[in-house]
Amino acid sequence: MSISIVIIKNRILTKILTIGFAIIHLSFVAYCWINLNKTELDYFTYDSLGLLFLSILSVISIPAIYHSFIYLKNEDIRKFTIYNAAFIALITFMSGAYLANGMAVIWIFVEATTLAVAALIYHDRTELALEATWKYIFVCSIGIALAYIGILFLSMTMHGTGISDLSFSSMTRMISNANPLYLKIAFVFIFVGFSTKMGLFPMHTITIDAHSVSPPPISALISTALMNVGFLAIFRAYLFLSSSVILPFMRQAFIIAGLLSLLISAGYMLKAKHLKRMLAYSSLENMGLVAIGVGVGGIGYYAAVLVILLHTLTKSSLFFQMGQLSRVLKTFKLDECGNYMKLYPAGALVLITGMLCILAIPPSGLFISEFILLKAMVLNGQWFVFIVTVLLLCCVIYAMSTRIMHITFSDSRNPDQCRVPGNVNPVETISQFIFLGLVIILCFYQPPILVDLINQSISVLPK
Amino acid sequence: MVNYLIVLFAVTLVYLSITERFRIYAGLIALQGLLLFGITFLELNEVTTANLIFIAAETLIFKTIVVPYLIFRIIRQTGVYKVHELAMPGFYILIFTIISLLISILLANQLINPYINTVYMTIALFTMFTGLLIVVTHKLILSHLIGFLILENAVFMFSLAVGNEMPMLINIGILLDIFVGVLILSFFGSKLKPHIGELTKLKD
Numbered sequence: 076m077s078i079s080i081v082i083i084k085n086r087i088l089t090k091i092l093t094i095g096f097a098i099i100h101l102s103f104v105a106y107c108w109i110n111l112n113k114t115e116l117d118y119f120t121y122d123s124l125g126l127l128f129l130s131i132l133s134v135i136s137i138p139a140i141y142h143s144f145i146y147l148k149n150e151d152i153r154k155f156t157i158y159n160a161a162f163i164a165l166i167t168f169m170s171g172a173y174l175a176n177g178m179a180v181i182w183i184f185v186e187a188t189t190l191a192v193a194a195l196i197y198h199d200r201t202e203l204a205l206e207a208t209w210k211y212i213f214v215c216s217i218g219i220a221l222a223y224i225g226i227l228f229l230s231m232t233m234h235g236t237g238i239s240d241l242s243f244s245s246m247t248r249m250i251s252n253a254n255p256l257y258l259k260i261a262f263v264f265i266f267v268g269f270s271t272k273m274g275l276f277p278m279h280t281i282t283i284d285a286h287s288v289s290p291p292p293i294s295a296l297i298s299t300a301l302m303n304v305g306f307l308a309i310f311r312a313y314l315f316l317s318s319s320v321i322l323p324f325m326r327q328a329f330i331i332a333g334l335l336s337l338l339i340s341a342g343y344m345l346k347a348k349h350l351k352r353m354l355a356y357s358s359l360e361n362m363g364l365v366a367i368g369v370g371v372g373g374i375g376y377y378a379a380v381l382v383i384l385l386h387t388l389t390k391s392s393l394f395f396q397m398g399q400l401s402r403v404l405k406t407f408k409l410d411e412c413g414n415y416m417k418l419y420p421a422g423a424l425v426l427i428t429g430m431l432c433i434l435a436i437p438p439s440g441l442f443i444s445e446f447i448l449l450k451a452m453v454l455n456g457q458w459f460v461f462i463v464t465v466l467l468l469c470c471v472i473y474a475m476s477t478r479i480m481h482i483t484f485s486d487s488r489n490p491d492q493c494r495v496p497g498n499v500n501p502v503e504t505i506s507q508f509i510f511l512g513l514v515i516i517l518c519f520y521q522p523p524i525l526v527d528l529i530n531q532s533i534s535v536l537p538k
Numbered sequence: 539m540v541n542y543l544i545v546l547f548a549v550t551l552v553y554l555s556i557t558e559r560f561r562i563y564a565g566l567i568a569l570q571g572l573l574l575f576g577i578t579f580l581e582l583n584e585v586t587t588a589n590l591i592f593i594a595a596e597t598l599i600f601k602t603i604v605v606p607y608l609i610f611r612i613i614r615q616t617g618v619y620k621v622h623e624l625a626m627p628g629f630y631i632l633i634f635t636i637i638s639l640l641i642s643i644l645l646a647n648q649l650i651n652p653y654i655n656t657v658y659m660t661i662a663l664f665t666m667f668t669g670l671l672i673v674v675t676h677k678l679i680l681s682h683l684i685g686f687l688i689l690e691n692a693v694f695m696f697s698l699a700v701g702n703e704m705p706m707l708i709n710i711g712i713l714l715d716i717f718v719g720v721l722i723l724s725f726f727g728s729k730l731k732p733h734i735g736e737l738t739k740l741k742d
Contacts, residue, residue, distance in 0.1 A: 179710055182710065183710060183713065186713070186717060190717070190721065193721070205729060209679075212721065212722060213682065213686065213722070216686060216717075216722065217673070217686065217689065220686075220689050220690065220692075220693050223693055223697075223710070223711065224666065224692070224693060224696055227693075227696045227697055227699070231651060231653070231654060231699065234651065234652075234653035234654070254649075254651070256648060256649060257649065257651075260649075
């Protein structure tokens with residue numbers, strides 16, 4: 076489909092093909108649900124964890140397409156077709172990464188996402204876009220190379236066993252007899268390598284830059300579905316390595332990376348001057364929480380998966396809203412933003428609701444997940460982690476709420492720079508309200524099927 | 539014979555770490571490609587002929603000819619011949635290179651495995667450290683590209699260590715090579731003005 080879009084170069088046909096792709100993707104998700112835990116084409120398994128992420132990707136890709144069409148309204152045909160072709164490719168590669176049942180396969184798809192994302196970040200063809208794209212490709216390539224070295228170290232532990240595939244099931248069988256030093260090195264490389272996609276410290280900088288220049292619907296995807304790809308790649312490795320003796324080592328690595336991510340995000344959010352960068356740091360904060368959840372273990376695993384799912388819904392809504400905010404206020408600079416409630420009440424409501432949801436303030440579903448996460452820390456006696464996390468979360472709440480409140484209710488701090496406000500139809504916020512509504516509903520009611528899927532996906536982990 | 543080629547490969551790394559001229563960088567990258575071709579040819583005797591031809595072609599055509607050609611083209615287009623004057627002096631880089639060689643030797647000895655040649659492991663680790671060192675200590679984008687290409691060669695050496703049992707992994711490594719070569723060197727190499735040292739417009 077991507078190739079045909081580039082060849083055809085027709086706006087209407089491109090739109091039809093893109094919408095058709097979204098429908099096919101939804102149908103495919105339904106097919107995967109029917110065939111849960113089935114392996115197909117040797118390299119793909121429709122397991123519970125992959126299916127959770129695939130379903131949520133399919134759901135957010137629909138408003139992403141809608142907002143992309145609005146964003147691309149006045150673009151020339153070349154940029155329009157490249158954008159849509161790269162968009163379809165990105166969704167396809169991410170889907171492949173979610174369903175991959177081996178480290179080598181997941182690695183190939185992760186590498187492929189870099190190509191598609193690069194084309195999307197570079198969409199505006201500005202100097203800043205070029206800089207962000209270059210940094211993204213370069214650091215991602217280094218990350219991918221490091222992850223590959225990690226996979227090679229894993230494969231070295233399988234010498235002489237007669238196994239020549241790197242599927243998760245083979246790995247799980249062989250890992251208990253493997254050399255722990257090899258496993259530790261492999262894990263560190265995989266962890267650091269795929270952190271470029273997950274946006275976790277120390278490889279977080281490129282995703283922050285990418286967010287600030289890419290089109291808002293793409294920021295929504297990078298900040299959610301693509302970060303989920305990185306998380307899944309690391310978590311898959313963690314799942315099969317958890318039966319080995321390096322489990323405590325891996326947990327420590329997760330906790331350290333998580334706390335440092337929280338620290339960096341809190342620090343930068345307190346001095347944020349660019350709205351999209353602030354949201355990007357908020358993603359870093361949430362990924363930090365996810366890493367801490369995995370590191371703490373026990374019910375922390377459940378909390379980590381729940382945080383990442385709810386973060387996907389909330390953050391995508393906020394980034395979709397950024398598209399409208401930029402058309403109303405004509406800027407993302409916090410000093411030049413203000414009076415959003417007067418200018419675009421529907422958007423301001425999304426911003427405030429989104430802020431409450433992302434900061435895990437009740438009735439946000441994230442409140443439940445973060446509460447479980449903190450409870451896991453207390454149950455496991457991780458008091459230091461608990462105190463540091465709570466303190467840093469307070470900083471994040473202060474930084475984000477003061478800035479969003481300023482944008483919504485105050486006058487601009489720099490009135491000389493204010494542009495003539497644009498006009499945006501409130502209907503565009505519908506998808507954002509639906510997603511945020513879902514996040515709020517999940518605070519009061521978590522459907523048994525969701526709970527079962529999360530529990531299934533973490534069932535192999537030691538308590 | 540393989541061990542001689544591997545040691546020669548290590549010598550190119552030491553030279554790469556102290557040189558300051560991009561033409562020499564390009565020449566050494568070509569030489570490394572040739573050495574990797576020799577190592578592949580001598581080492582991978584259990585893979586299928588088709589696979590061997592594919593891997594040999596990648597090292598001989600891509601690593602030895604295409605990549606150095608693209609680097610030379612960038613040098614010609616930009617007129618930049620030497621590394622940034624603010625880059626770390628070669629003498630200090632040499633000291634770090636030697637330290638990284640010692641670390642590689644120690645680490646490889648900790649990782650002794652009956653199926654993997656220790657010399658192989660040492661030089662692969664050394665190549666990885668040298669690549670990362672060049673990325674970190676240099677200022678120009680072209681220097682970063684060179685560092686990354688060295689890291690790529692490290693990846694290739696690691697994959698050769700398991701190549702006889704898992705040839706699929708080498709093919710994946712080649713995929714990474716081509717991905718980087720085509721995308722970064724040909725597209726961004728010319729668009730991004732590789733003589734520019736600092737990309738700091740995007741900041742908080």
